[in-house]
Amino acid sequence: MQTSILNQLAVAAPAGAPPVWVQYLPFAAMALIFWFLIMRPQMKQQKDHKAKLSALKKGDEVLTGGGLIGKIVKVDENYAEVEIAQGIKVKALKSTITDVIPPAGSKPAND
Known part of the structure; x- marks a missing residue:
């Protein structure tokens, strides 16, 4: 005998009460809000950082995680x-490079 889970939940609910699946709607809404406000922007930021690291080239001025x-x-x-200074070179993991500093002569992004 095959019955859907919604039918079983509707039968299990007392008469006059809303179906049980309606009680789970707030949790689903919170999960959706969490996804769009937290997870999605963080994944976009990680993707942008990865693109920056793959585009590194000789001569770029960078900021490392250690400052x-x-x-x-x-x-x-x-x-x-x-x-980091004339004649002083350090080897750093690419993943520890936090930002690429734009050249001094470039225009700011908001102008």
Whole structure:
């Protein structure tokens, strides 16, 4: 005997009460709101960061997760060699690079 879950829930509910599945609507709405307000923007931000890291090239000025600012000297698949002062180079994981600093002569984004 095949019956749908909605029919079973409707039968289990006392007479005059709304179906049980209606009680789950607020939880579904909260999950949807959580998705659109938190998860989706975070995934977009991660995607943008990944695109920035894949576009790194020699000469870019970057900010690392440790707060060091320097110029990229060499880039490979997982690492970037960053010159933080003249003659001082450090090897950093590409994933620890938090931002690419635009050149000083470029226009601000809001102008």
